[in-house]
Amino acid sequence: MVIGGLIVILLLVLVLPFVFHKVEENLEVFLFIMGVAAAFISGEMTVPLLISALEHPIMIASAVFIAGALFYLLREYFARFMDYVFKKVPVPLVVFLVVVLLGFLSSVITAIIASIILVEIIFALPVERRHKIVIVVLACFSIGLGAALTPIGEPLATIAIAKLNEDFFYLLNLLGRFIIPGVVVFGLLAAGYVAWAIKGSDNQNGQEQGGAVEEEIERDTWKGIIIRAIKVYLFVMALTFLGEGFKPLIETYILNLDYRLLYWINTISAVLDNATLAAAEISPAMDIMQIEAILMGLIIAGGMLIPG
Numbered sequence: 001m002v003i004g005g006l007i008v009i010l011l012l013v014l015v016l017p018f019v020f021h022k023v024e025e026n027l028e029v030f031l032f033i034m035g036v037a038a039a040f041i042s043g044e045m046t047v048p049l050l051i052s053a054l055e056h057p058i059m060i061a062s063a064v065f066i067a068g069a070l071f072y073l074l075r076e077y078f079a080r081f082m083d084y085v086f087k088k089v090p091v092p093l094v095v096f097l098v099v100v101l102l103g104f105l106s107s108v109i110t111a112i113i114a115s116i117i118l119v120e121i122i123f124a125l126p127v128e129r130r131h132k133i134v135i136v137v138l139a140c141f142s143i144g145l146g147a148a149l150t151p152i153g154e155p156l157a158t159i160a161i162a163k164l165n166e167d168f169f170y171l172l173n174l175l176g177r178f179i180i181p182g183v184v185v186f187g188l189l190a191a192g193y194v195a196w197a198i199k200g201s202d203n204q205n206g207q208e209q210g211g212a213v214e215e216e217i218e219r220d221t222w223k224g225i226i227i228r229a230i231k232v233y234l235f236v237m238a239l240t241f242l243g244e245g246f247k248p249l250i251e252t253y254i255l256n257l258d259y260r261l262l263y264w265i266n267t268i269s270a271v272l273d274n275a276t277l278a279a280a281e282i283s284p285a286m287d288i289m290q291i292e293a294i295l296m297g298l299i300i301a302g303g304m305l306i307p308g
Contacts, residue, residue, distance in 0.1 A: 005041040006249045009034050013242070013276055028231050031238035031276065038245025049244050056162045057236035060110060063152040065229035067113040072220050075120065082124045091126060091198060095135060096191035103142035103183035104149075107172075111147035111154045112228065115140065116220065131197040135190050142186040145179045148299050155232070155275035156298060159239045163282045164291070171295070174288070178296060235275070243279035250283045259293035266297030274298040 013034050017024045039045040071078070085094055098121055106114035118139050122132050147153030149172045151161040157171055164170065254262075266277060281294055 002042055002248055003252060006038060006246060009038045009041070010246065010249065010280060013280070017273065027273070028234040028238060031242065032234055035238040035241025035245060039241045040245075042245045042248050044244040044247060045241075049241070052162070052244075053237045053240040056158065056240050057233040060152045060155065060158045060236060061229045061233035063108075064110050064112055064232050065225060067109040068116070068220065068225040068228060069222075071113060071117060072222070072225060075220075078117075079120060079124065082121055086124055086126055092191040092195040095125070095194045096187045099135075099139045099142045099190045100183055100187035102139060103146035103186065106143045106147040107149040107153040107157075110152060110232075111143050112232070114143045114147070118143070125194075127194060127197050131194065134193055134197075138186050138190040138193070142183045142190075145182045145186070145299060148175060148295065149179060155236050155239060156278045156295075158236050159243055159275055159279050160282055160291075160295060162240060163243050163279070164284050174292060175295060175299075179299075239275055239279040242276065243282070246280045247283070250281060251285070254281055255283060255285055257290070259287075259289040262290055263293040263297040266294055267301040274301075 013031065017027055017030065023030050036045070039049060098118070102114045102118055109117075118136065122136055122139075125132055125135065127135075144154075148157045150168060151158045151171070161168075161170060257265075262281075266274075266281075277298055278294070282291065286294075
């Protein structure tokens with residue numbers, strides 16, 4: 001009965017956000033309801049769990065709010081600084097540094113804020129829009145990788161640390177040897193691509209490179225900053241309930257799976273939210289190889305499509 005109910009909830013969690021846009025738009029509330037339901041069904045809804053659900057999101061939600069507020073206040077200065085940098089420093093070098101630094105900084109300022117900063121930088125990047133899109137994709141892969149190094153970088157890392165009951169630098173020590181070179185590789189790919197794009201534009205006799213193209217980006221507001229922090233808080237709280245609620249499911253079906261199979265199973269995070277999958281799968285009873293396989297599968301495949 002318990003396993004059957006949890007399987008139904010898991011299917012709803014994995015399918016409904018992908019099928020119904022309204023559910024995706026209100027993902028935090030939906031997952032909160034599903035998480036509470038899973039915790040009740042499995043008998044895990046206790047006072048300690050409630051306290052943990054209130055405590056776990058504090059660090060990442062605070063980081064999202066503080067970093068967002070600081071960037072909002074310094075945005076104009078930052079924009080002028082980047083305009084100056086693009087005029088004085090070779091563009092490929094700037095792109096390399098941006099992709100790598102945002103990748104690593106995302107573990108401190110959160111992936112959300114790193115992405116907002118990326119938008120401001122890309123806006124000033126003096127290449128055509130079609131080339132900007134490629135740079136954004138590569139930079140987002142870098143941010144997605146780097147954000148997993150600490151529990152304040154992204155919800156996946158937050159929920160992984162919470163479920164494993166490990167310290168702040170656990171993921172850095174566990175996954176750093178994969179993630180750090182990966183971030184640098186994406187920086188090199190982005191720099192190489194933009195060098196090729198600029199050379200191609202030069203060969204077309206000064207064809208407009210996009211610096212003056214009419215583009216608009218949505219500006220942040222204090223209301224948006226506050227709402228974003230609240231959504232992150234609710235999201236991580238919901239994942240905490242889900243993670244504990246799915247314990248019987250994990251113990252029954254996942255604990256004994258080979259780590260190589262776990263890696264490939266988690267490539268479905270390309271079409272599903274990777275933090276939700278982390279909450280549904282990770283257990284402190286797993287060995288290191290299983291944890292590595294799950295997390296790297298989620299992190300890498302999670303960047304392939306928007307839902308991931």
